[in-house]
Amino acid sequence: MIENNDTSAQDSCDENPAFNNRHNHQDCISSALDKAQALCRTRNSRLTPVRKRVLELIWQSHKPLGAYQILSQLAADGFNSAPPTVYRALDFLLEHGLLHRIASLNAFIGCNNPNHNHHGYFLICRSCGSAQEIEAGNLSTYLRKNASAAGFVIESETVELSGLCPLCLEQQGHSQSDK
């Protein structure tokens, strides 16, 4: 199942992990936690148990997770679980660039490039719920240039594109041919 035969990928999460069900997802999780650990050390910030657990829960799939879903998992773990607990952890992780908030879903997803100060955008599958962050690059430049033509200065970008991922498209194709 999770075999990766003919790709020389060492880091299986660098490609398009969310829409590739053959990648080794344990690597995604542990790599994200390692990065977070390192980043917090260099910044003299504390990745406390709650914060770490929240980050881990969010990374346990590539589907954006709602605050109250996280909350109930924390409760199952025996952590304290009242809304402020999880929102404080989320705020911390957001501030450090370890997460992004998906406004159109009221949900949160891990960022696997927390060091680089970037503007990403998201492809979100409406069928399976997976989301994939894409580096904005030109897009951001383009938007800023256009905005400045109107005298507007962009400070933050929310670009969330909903549709069907490759995996769900394939499945839909199958079910259509069944008709």
Added chain:
Amino acid sequence: MIENNDTSAQDSCDENPAFNNRHNHQDCISSALDKAQALCRTRNSRLTPVRKRVLELIWQSHKPLGAYQILSQLAADGFNSAPPTVYRALDFLLEHGLLHRIASLNAFIGCNNPNHNHHGYFLICRSCGSAQEIEAGNLSTYLRKNASAAGFVIESETVELSGLCPLCLEQQGHSQSDK
């Protein structure tokens, strides 16, 4: 590049009304209501008093309005005012393209191009709260092309850019020079 060369704007609302405090805003409102009226007639839909009033309230400024703000205004008008009332009206207006929902603000703003089936994006001033819809044009094409390279098919786009509008930038400049 998004260039819009046909700047034969007679209608004072076609330019950049949200960020132009000198435009005749009554024209914005009445033109929006007229368009809605006409559009509903051709579609055999009913622009009932509540629906019309909600649309009017939303158009009374260029700032996205929350559902409960609308609700309290309806109450002041003597309309029934429970959440379903306003959400039903909003759903109707959204379906007919007369409004857009701003996910990052949980708020609603009028669309002044309800006939044309389009993908707009928004410039939202974090200081004064005004928002301006920009026709997407090439942006949409670009996003879809990039997504399809990842095997993803976009169905809907949420592009909300937050920052400072020209008017607020100018004010900020003044207050800075006061230092």
Added chain:
DNA sequence: TCATTGGTGTAATGTTATAACAGAACCGGC
């Protein structure tokens, strides 16, 4: 007329997020 449809009234509830304040844990200086 009567059934159908679409719109509204109303109560209750669900979901997402924050305020406010008390207490505990951590950390640097002594």
Added chain:
DNA sequence: GCCGGTTCTGTTATAACATTACACCAATGA
């Protein structure tokens, strides 16, 4: 070690946003 400031957590309550479910009514068209 102990102290004092800061940061983190616990707890209660509430704010803000949105939906469900069901009853009623009014327009439409056999």
